[in-house]
Each structure stands twice: as structure tokens, then as C-alpha cells.
Amino acid sequence: MSSIKQRPNGVWRARYRDQNGKEHSAHRKTKREAQRWLDEQTAAVVTGQWADPAAGRVSWDEWVSSWMAMQVWAPGTHSAALTAVESVPWRRRSIRDIKQADVQSWVTVERDRGLAASTIRTRLNYVQMAFRAAVDNQVIARNPALRVKTPRKQKAEMAIKILTSDQVAAALEAAGEFRLFVAVCAFAGLRLGEAAGLQAGDIDVDRGTIAVRRQVQGTSVPSTKVAPPKAGSEREVFVPRELVEMLAREARVSSDAFLFRTPRGHLYNRNNAGHEWRKVREALGLDEGITLHALRHTFASNLIASGCDVVTVQRALGHSQPSITLDVYSHLWPSAEDKTRSATATFMGEVLGIADSLRTRD
Structure with a gap:
């Protein structure tokens, strides 16, 4: 009425x-x-x-506080989101008064002070999520962060570290009791926390698969805990039979027994697994930028080099969307120019071969 x-x-x-x-x-x-x-x-x-005009009077800080309280994020995700929403300059302003120009200006300032493009994109993603939730809950009518432009990644940011076959082989030899952990990261593409969370029941020798059902979070023994995988990361990875047989031999009697533990019986976390990898890296004389995560990049690059399409790679890596896979690895796929050149070179070789044959007959 x-x-x-x-x-x-x-x-x-x-x-x-x-x-x-x-x-x-x-x-x-x-x-x-x-x-x-x-x-x-x-x-x-x-x-x-x-949108309710009265609801829009709440400040940005008030809104994101209530919004984040509704989320069921892992601690790492919650920490990243908090860093993002607290980095904006409009924290005490009413959310309805924030304009697209404010958000774009914030992104520009972050770029100018030297923040990496990938970091800016991650922070903007959380800010956009908060605004989108405000629209969905009729706090504001429009999302002011919807069409904000972000800086392009520089070549240095796009570069990923990939190990050669010789380097992976040497790493396995130098890893000692950490060898199987390295193998899972290199030949199944698991993240550090996913590898640390593997249990005997996750290994299916008959089907040749490894099921990713959990991850280990934390940076120290006291803070270590087992949690579900990242959103969209629960999956089955099809791996060589040699790998599943190696893991099966390591498996304990109980299906819920963890495959990997430190010599002191603790689960691996970011610090102690990183320490083991640093010993391997130093033994091989590898660059400090080659972290344990480089094994996952190596796994992905091998899939792409073998002709796997983006969806196949996405599923193997446990990315929630193909766009995430492309954002990291798009430069590894052959471009349209490469495919055109290769196809034409093959055709040209056939034609010239026929021509040479005809001249020989004459």
C-alpha cells in the first residue's frame, strides 16, 4: 500500500x-x-x-563483524578475510554511503604502495563478498565493488617454480623418511595440509586413487588440528599404481591411522614439514624460492604438458573453479598461435615431403 x-x-x-x-x-x-x-x-x-534505509546506516565494521560471525570458514580463511576487510579506509562510514569510487581508490592506493596484484585481488574478493552479502540481506541496494578493476599481475608474480625430473628424483633420494610425503606432493599434487591429513583408508590400491578428505592446519604442534579440505577441494586423485602401492605398504592396520608422522609421533604441520623440505632443498642446493608447494606446481605442469585440459587439471588439483586453475597456470597451456604454427608445420612437412618425392621420380 x-x-x-x-x-x-x-x-x-x-x-x-x-x-x-x-x-x-x-x-x-x-x-x-x-x-x-x-x-x-x-x-x-x-x-x-x-534495501532497508535504516539498515544501511550501520558502519562497515559493524556489518562485517556480523557477517563474518555467520561464516563457517577455516581459521586461515577467517584470518585472510579479517585482514582484507580491515585494510579498507571506510571502516567507520555507513555502508550505504560507500561508493564504487571509494573501492576503486582503495585498490589504486594498495597498488601504489607496492602490494602485489594477487594480494590485492584476494583482498578485493573478500570485500566484494561482504558487499554482496549486504545486498542479499537488504542492507544496501547495490554492490559498489562489483565493477572495480584490479591491477594486472606482473611477470614476476606469474612465474611459478617447477622442478625438473632430475630434481624430483634427487629430492626423493635426499628426503629419507620424508620421502613418501614428497612423493605424494609431486605425483598426486596434494597441498601440504592435504598430504599431512592422509589416512590409510584414503588409499584405494584396486582403483589407483587417493581420496582427499581432510587437511591438517596449524603452524606448530599445539596449534595443529584436523579440518575438512578447502572449499571444493575434496576429491579423488587418480595416480600411478606404483604410488598407491608405496603408500599401501606404509599404511597401518587401522583405516583411520594417519600415514605420515614426525619421528616424535606428531602430525606434520606447516612448520615441521617445511623444516624437512628445507633440509632436502639445502642438500640439493635448490633456490630458496622452491618451497614444498613447488611440487604441486610440478605435478600440474606435467598434466598440462601431457595434454590434459583445464577441467581435468582443476579436478586433480581440487580448485573450486577452472578460473582459479587458469589464473595460475594459463601460461603453461599452448596458445592459439602455438597450435596454429604446430599444425601448419606438420601439414607443410607432408606437402614438402610429397613434392620432394615427385621431383625424385622426375
Whole structure:
């Protein structure tokens, strides 16, 4: 129900009720202005784009605090999101007053102070999520971060460390009791936490698969805990039979026994697994930039070099979307120019071979 009525002082008051029956009103100098406002509000209610004017008065900090409390994130994700939403300059402003220009300006400032493009994109992603949730909950009508442009990645950021076959072989030889952990990262592409979370029941020798069902989080023994995989990362990885047989020999009697533990019986975490890898790296004289995660990059690069398409690589790596895979590895796939050149070279070779044969006959 809506109405427009002129008050004794000559001002026009427009009124309407939202979908919850709550009344809202506004005062305008002319009837035309009042009608325009009323039409806009009514249309927003009908199309589902309406936002409660009172709800939008909350500050950014107030909104993200309540929004983050509703999430079921892993500690690492929660920490990354908190860093992102607290890095913006509008924290104490009403969320309804934040404009697209504010968000774009923030991104530009972050770039100018030297923040990596990938870091800016990650932070913007969380900020966009917070705004999107505000729209969904009718706190604001539009997402001001929707069309914000981010800086392109520099070549240095796009470069990933990949080990050669000789380097992987040498790493396995130098790893000692850490050898199987290295093998799982190199030949199944598991993340550090996923490899640390493997249990005997995850290994299927008959099918030649490794199931990723959990991950180990934490940077120290006291902070270590077992959690579900990253969103979209639960998967089965098809691996060489030699690998599953190696793991099966390591498996304990109980299917819920963890495959990998430190000499002191602890689960591997980011610090102690990183320490073991650093010993391998130093023994081989590898660059400090080659972390344990480089084995995962090596696994992915081998899939791509073998002709696997992006969806196959995405599923093997446990990326939630193909766009994530392309964002990291797109430069490893042959370009259209490469394919054109290769195809034409093959055709040209056939033609020239036929021509040489004809000349020989003459």
C-alpha cells in the first residue's frame, strides 16, 4: 500500500510499506518529486532490489563483524578475510554511503604502495563478498565493488617454480623418511595440509586413487588440528599404481591411522614439514624460492604438458573453479598461435615431403 499526501506546510509526503509490512516515508517539495521517489521504492520492492534505509546506516565494521560471525570458514580463511576487510579506509562510514569510487581508490592506493596484484585481488574478493552479502540481506541496494578493476599481475608474480625430473628424483633420494610425503606432493599434487591429513583408508590400491578428505592446519604442534579440505577441494586423485602401492605398504592396520608422522609421533604441520623440505632443498642446493608447494606446481605442469585440459587439471588439483586453475597456470597451456604454427608445420612437412618425392621420380 502506498500514498502521497500534501501536508499543511505544503510539503508532499510519500508513504509505502515494504514486504514485511513496515512503513517508510519521505518528504519532497513537489508532488512530482514525491511520486518519483515512491515509484523508485515500489519498483525496488517488486524487483527484489530494495534495501532497508535504516539498515544501511550501520558502519562497515559493524556489518562485517556480523557477517563474518555467520561464516563457517577455516581459521586461515577467517584470518585472510579479517585482514582484507580491515585494510579498507571506510571502516567507520555507513555502508550505504560507500561508493564504487571509494573501492576503486582503495585498490589504486594498495597498488601504489607496492602490494602485489594477487594480494590485492584476494583482498578485493573478500570485500566484494561482504558487499554482496549486504545486498542479499537488504542492507544496501547495490554492490559498489562489483565493477572495480584490479591491477594486472606482473611477470614476476606469474612465474611459478617447477622442478625438473632430475630434481624430483634427487629430492626423493635426499628426503629419507620424508620421502613418501614428497612423493605424494609431486605425483598426486596434494597441498601440504592435504598430504599431512592422509589416512590409510584414503588409499584405494584396486582403483589407483587417493581420496582427499581432510587437511591438517596449524603452524606448530599445539596449534595443529584436523579440518575438512578447502572449499571444493575434496576429491579423488587418480595416480600411478606404483604410488598407491608405496603408500599401501606404509599404511597401518587401522583405516583411520594417519600415514605420515614426525619421528616424535606428531602430525606434520606447516612448520615441521617445511623444516624437512628445507633440509632436502639445502642438500640439493635448490633456490630458496622452491618451497614444498613447488611440487604441486610440478605435478600440474606435467598434466598440462601431457595434454590434459583445464577441467581435468582443476579436478586433480581440487580448485573450486577452472578460473582459479587458469589464473595460475594459463601460461603453461599452448596458445592459439602455438597450435596454429604446430599444425601448419606438420601439414607443410607432408606437402614438402610429397613434392620432394615427385621431383625424385622426375
